[in-house]
Amino acid sequence: MSGAPRLAQAGTRQLDAQIPSGPIPEKWDTYRFHAKLVNPANRRKFTVIIVGTGLAGGAAAATLGEAGYNVLSFCIQDSPRRAHSIAAQGGINAAKNYRNDGDSITRLFYDTVKGGDYRAREANVHRLAQVSNHIIDQCVAAGVPFAREYGGLLDNRSFGGAQVSRTFYARGQTGQQLLIGAYHSMMRQVGAGTVTLFPRYEMLDLVVVDGRARGIIARNLISGAIERFAADAVLLATGGYGNAYFLSTNAVNSNATAIWRAYKRGALFANPCFTQIHPTCIPVSGDHQSKLTLMSESLRNDGRVWVPKIAGDRRPATQIPEHERDYYLERRYPSFGNLVPRDVASRASKAVCDEGRGAGETGLAVYLDFADSIKRLGEATIRDRYGNLFQMYEKITDENPYKTPMRIYPAIHYTMGGLWVDYNLMSTIPGLFVLGEANFSDHGANRLGASALMQGLADGYFVAPATLPNYLASTSLPKVSTDHEGFKEAESAVRTKIDRLIAVKGKKTPREIHRTLGKLLWDKVGMGRNDAGLEEALSRIPSLREEFWATVSVPSTGSEMSQILEYAGRVADYLELGEVIALDALERRESCGGHFREEYQTPDNEAQRDDEHFVHVAAWEYAGDGRLPVRNVEPLTFEYVKPSQRSYK
Amino acid sequence: MANMNLKLLVWRQAHSGHAGRMMPYEAHDVSPDMSFLEMLDIVNEGLIAKGEPPIDFDSDCREGICGMCSLVVNGIPHGPDRGSTVCQLHMRKFKDGDTITIEPWRAAAFPVCKDLVVDRGALDTLVAAGGYISASTGSAPDGNAILVQRDLAELAMDAAACIGCGACVAACKNASAALFVGAKVSHLALLPQGHPERETRVRAMVGRMDDLGFGNCSNEGECEAVCPKEISLANIARMRREYLRALVHGEPRTA
Numbered sequence: 001m002s003g004a005p006r007l008a009q010a011g012t013r014q015l016d017a018q019i020p021s022g023p024i025p026e027k028w029d030t031y032r033f034h035a036k037l038v039n040p041a042n043r044r045k046f047t048v049i050i051v052g053t054g055l056a057g058g059a060a061a062a063t064l065g066e067a068g069y070n071v072l073s074f075c076i077q078d079s080p081r082r083a084h085s086i087a088a089q090g091g092i093n094a095a096k097n098y099r100n101d102g103d104s105i106t107r108l109f110y111d112t113v114k115g116g117d118y119r120a121r122e123a124n125v126h127r128l129a130q131v132s133n134h135i136i137d138q139c140v141a142a143g144v145p146f147a148r149e150y151g152g153l154l155d156n157r158s159f160g161g162a163q164v165s166r167t168f169y170a171r172g173q174t175g176q177q178l179l180i181g182a183y184h185s186m187m188r189q190v191g192a193g194t195v196t197l198f199p200r201y202e203m204l205d206l207v208v209v210d211g212r213a214r215g216i217i218a219r220n221l222i223s224g225a226i227e228r229f230a231a232d233a234v235l236l237a238t239g240g241y242g243n244a245y246f247l248s249t250n251a252v253n254s255n256a257t258a259i260w261r262a263y264k265r266g267a268l269f270a271n272p273c274f275t276q277i278h279p280t281c282i283p284v285s286g287d288h289q290s291k292l293t294l295m296s297e298s299l300r301n302d303g304r305v306w307v308p309k310i311a312g313d314r315r316p317a318t319q320i321p322e323h324e325r326d327y328y329l330e331r332r333y334p335s336f337g338n339l340v341p342r343d344v345a346s347r348a349s350k351a352v353c354d355e356g357r358g359a360g361e362t363g364l365a366v367y368l369d370f371a372d373s374i375k376r377l378g379e380a381t382i383r384d385r386y387g388n389l390f391q392m393y394e395k396i397t398d399e400n401p402y403k404t405p406m407r408i409y410p411a412i413h414y415t416m417g418g419l420w421v422d423y424n425l426m427s428t429i430p431g432l433f434v435l436g437e438a439n440f441s442d443h444g445a446n447r448l449g450a451s452a453l454m455q456g457l458a459d460g461y462f463v464a465p466a467t468l469p470n471y472l473a474s475t476s477l478p479k480v481s482t483d484h485e486g487f488k489e490a491e492s493a494v495r496t497k498i499d500r501l502i503a504v505k506g507k508k509t510p511r512e513i514h515r516t517l518g519k520l521l522w523d524k525v526g527m528g529r530n531d532a533g534l535e536e537a538l539s540r541i542p543s544l545r546e547e548f549w550a551t552v553s554v555p556s557t558g559s560e561m562s563q564i565l566e567y568a569g570r571v572a573d574y575l576e577l578g579e580v581i582a583l584d585a586l587e588r589r590e591s592c593g594g595h596f597r598e599e600y601q602t603p604d605n606e607a608q609r610d611d612e613h614f615v616h617v618a619a620w621e622y623a624g625d626g627r628l629p630v631r632n633v634e635p636l637t638f639e640y641v642k643p644s645q646r647s648y649k
Numbered sequence: 650m651a652n653m654n655l656k657l658l659v660w661r662q663a664h665s666g667h668a669g670r671m672m673p674y675e676a677h678d679v680s681p682d683m684s685f686l687e688m689l690d691i692v693n694e695g696l697i698a699k700g701e702p703p704i705d706f707d708s709d710c711r712e713g714i715c716g717m718c719s720l721v722v723n724g725i726p727h728g729p730d731r732g733s734t735v736c737q738l739h740m741r742k743f744k745d746g747d748t749i750t751i752e753p754w755r756a757a758a759f760p761v762c763k764d765l766v767v768d769r770g771a772l773d774t775l776v777a778a779g780g781y782i783s784a785s786t787g788s789a790p791d792g793n794a795i796l797v798q799r800d801l802a803e804l805a806m807d808a809a810a811c812i813g814c815g816a817c818v819a820a821c822k823n824a825s826a827a828l829f830v831g832a833k834v835s836h837l838a839l840l841p842q843g844h845p846e847r848e849t850r851v852r853a854m855v856g857r858m859d860d861l862g863f864g865n866c867s868n869e870g871e872c873e874a875v876c877p878k879e880i881s882l883a884n885i886a887r888m889r890r891e892y893l894r895a896l897v898h899g900e901p902r903t904a
Contacts, residue, residue, distance in 0.1 A: 063786040078707065079773050081813055082715040098793065134789070141789035143782040143842050145806040152796030168792075170806060176714055177809060184781035191777040199770065222762050251709040285682045290690055293712045392713060395730075395737045396684075461786045509697040511690070555702045560664065561763040563705045564697060 003613030003633075005587045007538075011621055011632030015268070018422040019123040024640055025105075028127045031423070032466055036473035043068035044194075046472050049216055049231040051203045051258050053080030055175075055453060056436025057237030058182035059460025065189030067465060072229060073186070074198045074218060076253055076566075081183040084239055084251040085456060088175025089296035089389065091157060091167035092139075092453040094132040099156055103164040105129045110641050112451060115161040115341055116416070116444020117593035117609065118643040119274070119617075121636060123423060124441045131462045132454050136168055138461055142181040146170050159449040160297055161341035161648075167450040172296055172389045178453055182460065201227075202566060203258045204494045206234065206265045206432065209486040212477070213432035217490045221566065224559045226494055228482035232472060233431045235464060236262060237456075240415035240437040242275065244574040244581065245526075246518020248412035249281060249294040255570040256577050259419050259438050267427040268619040268632060270420035270440035272577070273585035276447055276594045277527050278413030279345035282396055282406075283365040287515075292411040293396055295368070296389055297449040300338045302373035302382065303406070305329050305345070307366050311356035317367050317405045328352055336648040343446040343594045343607070344648060346410035350527045351605065353409075360407050369405035410527060414452060416443040416594065417584070420619040420634070424467040425459060428619075430475070433468060435459035440617070445593025498558050501568050506551035510568040513548045517541070517571075517578055525582045530598040534586040538579065545575040580620055580629060587631060590614045602645070611643050650681040653745040657692065659704055660752045665760050665768075671750070674704075681741035685728060686711060686718065688740055689751075706765035713737040713877060716812030719819070720765055721752040726816035726875045734814065734877040754815055756824035758862035769815045771861040772829060779853030780833045782843050801839050808835035810878040817872035817880075823864030828872040830854050831884035838891050848895035855892055 004010055020027040020034075038046065046069050050061050053075040061073045061080075075083060097103040108129040113120055136154070140146065146168050147155040156165045170177035189195040200221040207215035207228070215230040241256035242248035263269045280295045306325045313320065328348055330337045340348075349366045352358065359365045374382050379402055383390070390401045397407070418440040425433045425441075436456040443451065480486075520540055524533035548571065556562035590610035591600040600608040617634040655676040662669025676692050683691070686708050693703035709717040713734040720735045722728035728738040743749065751765065759767040809832070817828035834851050837843035843850070866885060873882045 059786070066785040077709060077715075077717060078769055079716075079813065081773075082709055082717050084710060084715070086715050087710045087712060096792070134787075136792040137789035138784070138786055140792040140795075141782070141784035141842055143784075143805075143837050143840050145802055145809050145836065145840065146792075147806075148797050148799045148802040150799050152798055153793050170809075173714065173810065176812070177806075180809065184776065185784065185786070187773065187777040188781045188783060190773075191779075197773070199773075222768075251715060252711055253709050286680055288680060288683045288687045288691060290684075290687050291711045391732075392737070395713075395733060395739065398739070398741060465786065505700065507698055509694050511694060511697075553697050553700055555697060555700050561705060561766065562702075564693075564703050 005631045008583055008587055008628050008631045011630040013621065013632040015420065015619055015632060015634040016422065017121060017634060018424055020423065024123060024126045027123050028130055035466060035470035038469045038473050040068055044070055046070065047072065047231040048233050048235065048468065049074065049229055050235045050237060051216065052083060052237035052239060053186070054083035054085035054237060054239060054436060055179055055182055055456030056460040057235070058083065058179060058186050059457050060235055060237060060435060060464050061195050062182055062185035062189055063461055063465045064468070065186065065192070065194035068194060071189070071195040072198060072231065073195055074201045074203060076200065076202050076221065078199055080186060080197065080199065081180060083179060084254050085179045085453065086176045087251065088453055089172045089294065090159060090298035091169035091174045091450040092135070092178060093159065093166050093450040094136045094168060094454065095129055095166060096133055096136060098154060099165045101164045103166050107164065108132060108166065111162050112442070112448060113444070113641040114646060115446055115448040117446055117607065117646055118444065118615070118638060119592050119636065120444030121441055122638060122640055127463065128442050128455055128458050131458045134462060135454060135457045139178055139181050142185055144170060144177045144181045157298055158301055158339060160300065160339045160345070161448040169298070172298070172386060175453060178457065182457070204261065204569070205490040206262045207486045207490045208265050208429060209480050209484055212430045214480045215482065215487060217494050222561050224561060226491055228487045228491060230480050230482050232477045233433060233468060235433045235435055236419070236438050237435040237460065238438050240418065241577060242412045242415050244518070244578050245412040245521045246515050247284065247289060247292050247522070249278060249292050252291055257570050257573050259434070260573040260577055262419060262427070262429070262432060264622050265429065266622065267429050267432055268420040268621050269417070269580060270617050270619045271417035271584065272581045272620065273525070273588060273595050274416035274445045274593065275412060275581070276342060276414040276416060277346040277410045279342055279349055279410050280368060280408045281411035282393065283360065283362065283409040293392065294413060295393060295406065295408055297342065299368060299386060299389065302385065303338065303368040303370050304372060305338055305366055305368055307352045307357040307359055317359065326352070326357070333648045340648045341446060341448060346527060347596060349410055365407040365409045367405040368408045370401065371405070374402065412522070414447055416440065416445060416447055420617065424471065425464055426467070426471065431471065433464055435464055445595055497569065498565065501552065501554045501565065501572065502556055502558055504549065504552045504554065506553050508551040508553060510552055510554065510564065510571045513544060513552065514571045514574065517544055517574060521578050521581065525585050528596055528598050529585050531586070534582050537582040538586065541575065541579045541582065548572065548575055583628065584618055584620065588614060588618060615643070650741060651745070653679045653681070653740065653743065655679055655743065656748040658748065658750045661704065661764055662761050664763050669761065679740050681739070683740045684711065684736060685722065685738040685740065686736050704765065705763050708736050711736045714812060716814035719754050719767060719814055721754065721819060723750055726754065726819040727877055732877060732879045754819035756818045758824060759815060759818065771863070772813055772815060772826070774861060775826065775830060775854055775857050776833065778857040779850040782837060783846060784842070795841050797840060805836050805839040808832040808839070808880065808884050811880050812878055814877060816875045816877060818863065820871040820875040821864070822869065823867060825866040826858050826863040827866035827885045827888065828876065828880055830858060831888035832880045834888045834891055835884040838887070847891060848898055849901060851888060851891040852895050
């Protein structure tokens with residue numbers, strides 16, 4: 001057996017992650033000392049485009065604006081405050097050790113590397129753990145109303161994959177509050193004139209001039225105009241690609257178009273098959289469904305997960321006596337119990353449902369039961385902790401979770417894969433930086449709960465503001481006008497694609513085809529993957545793509561506001577990206593984190609890594625339409641956290 | 650509950666310069682488990698398949714937190730459910746044969762972009778005028794250096810729960826943004842971190858409201874009634890106290 005790809009061509013690119021030398025706790029300080037700086041008086045001469053205004057993009061815009069750069073900030077929503085970071089519920093991790101329960105930067109680093117199943121880059125993760133404490137300080141200073149104890153100190157809760165209590169939270173709306181904090185700081189810079197907002201603009205191409213990212217082509221979503229924007233660097237903070245699966249916990253407008261089109265301009269796409277399936281979402285109720293709603297992982301602090309012991313038991317939950325219930329997480333993982341990491345919890349739920357022991361009419365659900373906690377702590381305490389989540393659950397399902405257990409099921413939630421970046425967060429296109437969920441670097445094959453907010457803000461507040469000046473100060477960047485051939489060519493490519501979409505005039509809606517693709521990806525490239533299923537996905541996706549381009553209906557003139565045109569363009573990209581997700585899953589012949597290949601499991605059904613052949617990042621390189629991409633490899637080394645069989649037992 | 654057939658009257662408008670009008674549509678076989686927006690999705694699917702331009706409307710997270718969705722349903726912003734965004738409104742609240750009217754937010758400060766989509770940029774402009782704490786990245790003290798009384802933190806959180814959807818403005822006969830600004834002023838004035846700028850902030854934000862086309866508050870309370878996050882009118886009262894305090898103290902000290 002070998003790690004060489006079977007279908008795809010093996011690439012020969014040397015991917016240099018630019019990791020600073022020296023012991024790991026000193027790397028980031030060493031880097032910052034050696035980084036080149038831009039004089040405060042010169043900063044306004046540099047224009048920086050930031051696409052996306054979530055935690056990563058919003059924090060970067062605020063911080064680079066404060067520093068004095070000329071920032072152009074783009075988002076598809078009507079206001080930067082609406083980016084999908086807003087929906088994160090549970091919390092944000094930091095190694096403050098305010099609980100005095102044994103936490104430290106080293107432990108957060110260790111937990112994150114282990115949680116990622118040893119497929120993340122150690123140096124990046126350590127930096128993330130280091131800056132985590134500054135993030136909390138920054139957010140408190142900006143007015144984030146974190147939960148407090150009676151003495152006025154910050155409160156914490158526990159999250160999956162950790163045995164310390166290190167998660168800071170603001171009710172069940174932590175993402176919203178952190179985003180509003182970053183948004184306020186960004187709007188202060190809008191008032192100060194350093195940040196210019198471009199709301200309702202969608203980036204449709206990256207402009208590369210002399211091998212460097214020098215601008216974007218964006219569509220004004222109100223007027224339909226295609227516009228050109230030039231800059232000295234481009235930062236993408238456009239989030240993940242979970243919506244390729246049609247049903248996910250992402251917002252309906254979250255999409256992969258910006259990163260996908262950057263990929264087609266030469267940025268490598270790393271580990272696309274590392275997708276996270278969140279164990280606690282409200283189950284699918286019918287074909288009409290447009291998205292899945294997450295119930296925060298924090299619920300697993302007080303909720304107990306169970307299914308009936310006997311297959312086919314369809315009695316209502318409250319009629320199933322205690323001795324006929326299987327609290328399978330507590331049974332299988334006594335030391336972490338209900339707080340095992342997401343990948344482990346999701347697979348365990350799938351396993352019991354596959355055995356026919358699932359709950360509810362569809363059998364595709366498990367119970368999350370608060371009865372014991374309500375008995376122990378009282379309904380008022382539970383309401384205090386999770387009131388808004390319970391209310392949301394009741395609105396959607398018409399069931400009262402204070403009285404009957406919630407029904408939950410796994411759903412696509414987060415994507416650990418993304419554009420390949422080095423330690424600077426720079427992609428393989430010089431001048432193109434990628435922040436937050438849009439990059440791949442920190443979470444390996446599985447992200448721990450409350451770590452996405454941490455990474456988004458780390459990249460935006462602290463990392464990019466230190467690495468971008470180093471690039472600007474050490475690179476010769478002659479002025480580029482939007483009349484440059486690179487802009488003309490990119491704009492023309494964008495126009496051609498839009499015209500082509502409109503010209504098909506078929507009978508199928510983009511949503512019908514997107515739903516078919518999503519179901520295929522969920523079935524074959526979802527929670528359990530195997531050789532035959534992946535082959536099948538790879539054979540069906542190209543024909544689905546052909547069907548799209550032959551039968552899609554996009555009733556639009558192109559030169560006006562048109563949500564259907566926006567959506568059709570995104571679906572066209574998913575039809576290409578989906579193939580690369582499946583290909584990556586096929587070529588990674590091991591199980592790790594969220595990537596579970598059924599052929600590679602331990603005797604007790606846990607993920608079986610192959611450290612001999614797959615301790616690497618797979619970075620996919622576009623090779624032209626109609627050709628399979630090339631699989632390049634960045635080897636990973638583990639100096640500090642020795643890879644072992646991940647155990648939460 | 651069986652599936653329903655519904656009649657819809659929907660505001661269609663090509664763009665801000667065009668006159669708009671109510672257009673009739675039918676929604677067939679609507680499941681009571683659908684959300685209101687999923688029902689509109691299905692209507693749009695029918696239009697798209699026939700090659701007709703679908704109804705444009707805003708939505709994003711579809712779980713009641715992003716503030717993007719913005720429909721007036723049967724005359725009520727976000728529809729008949731209290732404490733809910735329209736994306737969290739479910740069809741089980743309607744009956745077979747119902748006629749439902751669907752309109753965009755109506756306010757001078759929120760011009761219609763197309764169909765049911767409006768421009769709420771004026772709310773961002775209000776925030777840029779002063780709705781923040783000046784805390785540049787890198788300068789923050791330890792998170793526990795300043796204690797925050799728990800009840801004040803909770804009150805600040807109640808105000809900070811505003812999702813900036815603009816339903817308060819759409820419901821108000823004066824199209825006042827008092828609840829939005831009141832929530833922002835309260836959130837930041839209740840926390841010790843917001844104290845140094847509390848007076849300049851309330852002056853700047855209140856001062857901007859008139860310029861942007863928002864009307865005055867006349868204490869009707871429709872804003873609170875439609876607010877999906879049930880932001881309390883007490884925040885408007887607090888904004889007024891803060892404003893009065895700023896007036897009593899006069900312009901910022903210069904000497």
